Amino acid sequence: AQRVTQPEKLLSVFKGAPVELKCNYSYSGSPELFWYVQYSRQRLQLLLRHISRESIKGFTADLNKGETSFHLKKPFAQEEDSAMYYCALGSYNTDKLIFGTGTRLQVFP
Amino acid sequence: EPEVTQTPSHQVTQMGQEVILRCVPISNHLYFYWYRQILGQKVEFLVSFYNNEISEKSEIFDDQFSVERPDGSNFTLKIRSTKLEDSAMYFCASTNTGYGYTFGSGTRLTVV
Numbered sequence: 001a002q003r004v005t006q007p008e009k010l011l012s013v014f015k016g017a018p019v020e021l022k023c024n025y026s027y028s029g030s031p032e033l034f035w036y037v038q039y040s041r042q043r044l045q046l047l048l049r050h051i052s053r054e055s056i057k058g059f060t061a062d063l064n065k066g067e068t069s070f071h072l073k074k075p076f077a078q079e080e081d082s083a084m085y086y087c088a089l090g091s092y093n094t095d096k097l098i099f100g101t102g103t104r105l106q107v108f109p
Numbered sequence: 110e111p112e113v114t115q116t117p118s119h120q121v122t123q124m125g126q127e128v129i130l131r132c133v134p135i136s137n138h139l140y141f142y143w144y145r146q147i148l149g150q151k152v153e154f155l156v157s158f159y160n161n162e163i164s165e166k167s168e169i170f171d172d173q174f175s176v177e178r179p180d181g182s183n184f185t186l187k188i189r190s191t192k193l194e195d196s197a198m199y200f201c202a203s204t205n206t207g208y209g210y211t212f213g214s215g216t217r218l219t220v221v
Contacts, residue, residue: 034209043113044152044200044212086152095140096165097210099152 002027004089006100013077014108021072021103023061023087032090033063033070034097039083047085048072057081077107111135115201115213122191122220130186130216132201141184142202142210143176145169152200158184191220 003026013019025031033050047056050063050070061072070087084104088097114133122128134141143155156166158176175187184203188195198217202210 036212043214044202046209046211049209088152094165095157095159096142096154096167097144098154099144101151 002089002091002098004087004098004100006085006087006103008103009101010104010106012106012108015079016076019072019074019077019081019105019107021085021087021105023070023072023100025068025070025087025089027068027089027091029091031063031065033061034088034090035059035061035070035072036086036088036099037083038086038102044086077105079107079109081105082107111211113201113203113211113213115199115216117216118214119217120219122218124193124220125190128188128191128218130188130199130201130218132184132186132203132213133182134184134201134203135205135211136182138203138205138211140164140204140206141176141178142204143186144200144202144212145197146200146215147194147197155186155199188218191218193220196220 005024035047036044037047038044048061059074084102086102087100090097116131141158146152154167156170157164173189177185198215200215201213204210
């Protein structure tokens, strides 16, 4: 069965500290992994998708098929990064996404 | 930047009543979706819609739910007889690639 696990409900760091938001997935086929961000009272926004291999707002994520992980990283957190972050799993034979439960990132000044 | 628009932002309804949640997807998008998020829980897939028909639906999407694209611009989710457990945030999304959705800002449905 497809499953996404985000083990941390809350991650609190100080500005300038490195951040790693963990995401593990379970899927037997070829996964498509995404990170979505939801700023306070705003809509879900696509942050990253693994196939594009890009860096958005300083965030990167590498798909590790051996560890079935897609952790989101940023070397120096900013206060404006405070938000809910959701990891999501898709696949080539379905267009639905399976979301994790989300991690709230709090960046303190 | 184009947006997916959802109305209303908040709807309160009595148990057993019918509700229609409305969405205007981005105009050149071909794939449409409804997701919901019960307070404190994960975002859950309800249904996907392509080429004027449902392409996939979850087990949550039972006979009480239906979707429609009545006029080529709106995409609606109807809940025929609401239950207390239908209270949630409902998100519409659209894409033209099958991935990398654009989400709407959601409709908070409260069933009392």
